[in-house]
Amino acid sequence: MVTGGTGLVGSALKKLAQADGAANPADERWVFLSSKDGDLRDPVAVRTLFERHRPTHIIHLAAMVGGLFKNMKYKVEFWRDNVAMNDNVLTLAKEYKVRKVVSCLSTCIFPDKTSYPIDETMIHNGPPHPSNEGYAYAKRMVDVQNRAYAEEYGCAFTSVIPTNVFGPHDNYSIEDGHVLPGLMHKVHLAQQRSEPLTVWGTGRPLRQFIFSEDLARLFVWVLREYHSVEPIILSVGEDDEVDIKTAALTVASAMGFTGGVVFDATKSDGQYKKTASNAKLRALNPSFRFTPFADAVAITTKWFVDNYATARK
Numbered sequence: 001m002v003t004g005g006t007g008l009v010g011s012a013l014k015k016l017a018q019a020d021g022a023a024n025p026a027d028e029r030w031v032f033l034s035s036k037d038g039d040l041r042d043p044v045a046v047r048t049l050f051e052r053h054r055p056t057h058i059i060h061l062a063a064m065v066g067g068l069f070k071n072m073k074y075k076v077e078f079w080r081d082n083v084a085m086n087d088n089v090l091t092l093a094k095e096y097k098v099r100k101v102v103s104c105l106s107t108c109i110f111p112d113k114t115s116y117p118i119d120e121t122m123i124h125n126g127p128p129h130p131s132n133e134g135y136a137y138a139k140r141m142v143d144v145q146n147r148a149y150a151e152e153y154g155c156a157f158t159s160v161i162p163t164n165v166f167g168p169h170d171n172y173s174i175e176d177g178h179v180l181p182g183l184m185h186k187v188h189l190a191q192q193r194s195e196p197l198t199v200w201g202t203g204r205p206l207r208q209f210i211f212s213e214d215l216a217r218l219f220v221w222v223l224r225e226y227h228s229v230e231p232i233i234l235s236v237g238e239d240d241e242v243d244i245k246t247a248a249l250t251v252a253s254a255m256g257f258t259g260g261v262v263f264d265a266t267k268s269d270g271q272y273k274k275t276a277s278n279a280k281l282r283a284l285n286p287s288f289r290f291t292p293f294a295d296a297v298a299i300t301t302k303w304f305v306d307n308y309a310t311a312r313k
Contacts, residue, residue: 001053003040003089004061005032009104009162011169012216013059031055035062041084043091050092059219060089060103063139068131068270070176071108075134082138090145094155102222103159105143105231107208107274109136117238117277120161120231129271143231150229160222163235163276167212167296168303171312179244180209180297183251184304185313196260197252200267203245208235208276211296221285235278236290244269250294254301 004010014032031053038045040062064081071078086103093101110118111126123143128136142159149155170181177185183199190197218234226232242250248261281288291299304311 001031001033001049001055001057002059002061003033003085004063004104006034006169007061008165008167008170008212009061009215009219010034012167012212013219015213016216016220033062040088041081043088046088046092050096054096055093056099057223058089058093058098058101059223060086060101062089063104064135066171066176067173067178067182068268071132071135072268078132078134079138082135083141086138086142086145090142090149090157093157094149094153098155100156100223101146101158102219103142103146103157105139105159105161106135107161107163107233107235107276108132108271109139109143109161110274110276112271116273116275118275119277120233120280123231131268131270146229156227156229158222158226158229159231160219161231161233161235161276162215163208163210163233163274165210165212165215167300168307169312170212170300170304172304173313179207180247180251180300181304183248184255184301187252187255187257187301188305188308190259191255191257194259196262197248197257198262198264199244199248200264201244201269202265203243203248203263205244205269205271206241206273206275207244207247208238208241208274209247209293209296210234210236211291211299213299214290214296218281218285218288221288226284232280232284233276233278234281235276236293237278237282238275240290240293241273241275242293250297251301254294254298255305 038049112129146157166180171177172181172185
């Protein structure tokens with residue numbers, strides 16, 4: 001049972017299952033849930049879903065998510081909604097004797113003031129960046145719950161920590177979306193209006209981007225092959241980190257944008273860097289190959305343009 005099954009990562013998982021059967025052997029039935037199937041903040045609705053589907057395994061993707069400016073604006077909602085969803089899913093997973101739960105965290109849960117690269121042992125070593133503390137603390141609590149359920153009840157609950165995810169079926173809102181989909185929407189509008197592209201911030205912050213279809217393949221690997229309660233970072237390597245200026249120019253190039261590019265330094269940059277180590281992933285899954293950044297951006301921008309009328313904006 002995949003919560004958040006119609007979102008960015010859920011859609012990539014569904015595509016993987018339908019494309020080649022890698023996520024869907026003959027003896028398995030995968031169920032992809034959306035918010036229309038039930039409000040995960042409501043314990044009664046969650047119990048109804050568990051009764052209906054009786055899951056043996058869960059990939060828990062559902063969350064209230066958003067980019068920098070949405071996180072800064074709705075800290076209370078990010079905390080309350082995510083804590084409620086996570087607690088309801090894990091509580092019922094224990095009650096219904098689910099064999100394994102893989103929950104999705106985020107690199108923004110790591111301490112703001114830290115040494116780099118960050119790794120899985122450093123999650124609770126200090127407060128997160130104040131811009132997204134509501135979301136970050138809510139996601140940190142999943143790690144606490146996983147270990148508590150493992151110690152007290154023997155539950156096989158674990159979590160993964162992706163870096164910045166992007167791909168088809170993202171939220172392309174300029175105000176509330178993450179940086180890459182927001183840039184794609186901005187480029188599209190700049191092309192239509194014959195205007196320069198305005199990028200919020202200085203363009204200097206650094207990010208590791210992971211393509212949603214790569215992440216889907218790694219989720220299936222974690223579900224089948226990773227057996228620790230401790231979190232694992234799912235990310236491209238440190239050498240693949242790019243600054244926002246490079247990311248913006250890559251998007252512009254992929255979309256054939258030839259206008260000017262302006263960086264609005266009056267807008268917040270957010271956290272300067274969140275460089276994560278994928279050493280643990282590489283040690284356990286050394287043969288995995290990531291889609292090159294420019295190729296993944298090209299796939300994503302094409303999907304966005306082709307589906308502009310119905311894409312989340």
